[in-house]
Amino acid sequence: MKIAVAGGTGRVGAHVVETAREHGHEVVVLTRGNGVDLVSGVGLAPALDGVDTVIDVASVTTLRTEDAVAFFSAVTRNLRDAEASAAVGHHVALSIVGIDGATEGYYVGKQAQERLVEASAVPWTILRATQFHEFAPQMFANAKLGPLHLAPKMRTQPIAAREVADRLVELAEFGPSGRVTDLAGPKEESLSDMVKAYARATGYRGWIPAIPLPGETGRRQRDGSALPGPGAQLGHETFAEWLAGQA
Ligand SMILES: NC(=O)c1ccc[n+]([C@@H]2O[C@H](COP(=O)([O-])OP(=O)(O)OC[C@H]3O[C@@H](n4cnc5c(N)ncnc54)[C@H](OP(=O)(O)O)[C@@H]3O)[C@@H](O)[C@H]2O)c1
Numbered sequence: 001m002k003i004a005v006a007g008g009t010g011r012v013g014a015h016v017v018e019t020a021r022e023h024g025h026e027v028v029v030l031t032r033g034n035g036v037d038l039v040s041g042v043g044l045a046p047a048l049d050g051v052d053t054v055i056d057v058a059s060v061t062t063l064r065t066e067d068a069v070a071f072f073s074a075v076t077r078n079l080r081d082a083e084a085s086a087a088v089g090h091h092v093a094l095s096i097v098g099i100d101g102a103t104e105g106y107y108v109g110k111q112a113q114e115r116l117v118e119a120s121a122v123p124w125t126i127l128r129a130t131q132f133h134e135f136a137p138q139m140f141a142n143a144k145l146g147p148l149h150l151a152p153k154m155r156t157q158p159i160a161a162r163e164v165a166d167r168l169v170e171l172a173e174f175g176p177s178g179r180v181t182d183l184a185g186p187k188e189e190s191l192s193d194m195v196k197a198y199a200r201a202t203g204y205r206g207w208i209p210a211i212p213l214p215g216e217t218g219r220r221q222r223d224g225s226a227l228p229g230p231g232a233q234l235g236h237e238t239f240a241e242w243l244a245g246q247a
Contacts, residue, residue, distance in 0.1 A: 068112075091123070093114070127171060130159055136194040153222050157226075
């Protein structure tokens with residue numbers, strides 16, 4: 001099968017590309033570094049020539065509602081239109097557990113993405129996953145106040161990005177399935193503890209205060225809204241195992 005991976009150099013995208021190649025698929029990577037701008041659409045049409053399935057794991061780093069909605073709407077519309085023109089048979093999108101009910105921030109962009117995928121004429125699959133174990137290094141790098149690293153308080157049940165990638169490739173091989181069972185990690189964790197453990201593992205010895213993020217996003221992070229429901233499919237690798245496996 002020929003698979004295009006939108007965001008194929010990202011945290012989960014690089015694993016999707018690797019897994020798909022291991023399974024013998026021909027893979028096209030849709031990122032700006034590979035000549036495709038998913039927001040403007042430049043380079044997209046020729047890149048989809050002969051593609052059977054698109055796996056969309058593109059993302060933007062923002063907490064601003066307008067920016068998230070603008071990014072995910074533009075990317076999803078451009079992919080939808082280019083896929084229809086190229087007779088792509090399947091669009092697989094990765095979303096996030098617990099986005100329902102959010103009225104601000106990044107999750108509103110994910111809601112817009114899901115609505116566009118569901119209304120598309122291109123047959124689709126949507127997988128919602130929880131935060132990746134890789135969310136800890138992401139927070140350590142991005143949650144900063146001047147030189148001070150912050151550890152946001154959040155209840156999460158994180159999963160290895162590698163296991164999410166394996167599931168996405170499996171779904172691509174299976175064919176259009178609509179909204180499938182949510183995917184989560186094996187065990188609930190505290191995000192602030194994850195960030196601190198990651199920092200210590202890298203040799204960082206500074207003080208990292210655990211802080212509640214303000215507003216609705218912060219409240220939902222703390223109240224368990226991001227946790228999977230009882231029917232979720234669970235991955236295997238715990239955060240501690242993942243951390244031990246990092247160089
Ligand atoms: N991180 C998590 O914990 C988590 C949990 C559950 C679900 N998700 C979802 O998983 C998906 C991937 O997240 P991630 O954290 O793996 O993303 P990421 O590491 O931030 O990677 C984003 C990817 O998107 C590409 N990209 C960004 N802007 C682009 C543009 N204008 N044109 C083409 N490519 C562009 C980037 O490549 P270039 O910059 O080189 O163009 C990169 O390959 C997202 O949909 C996210 O909502 C994430």
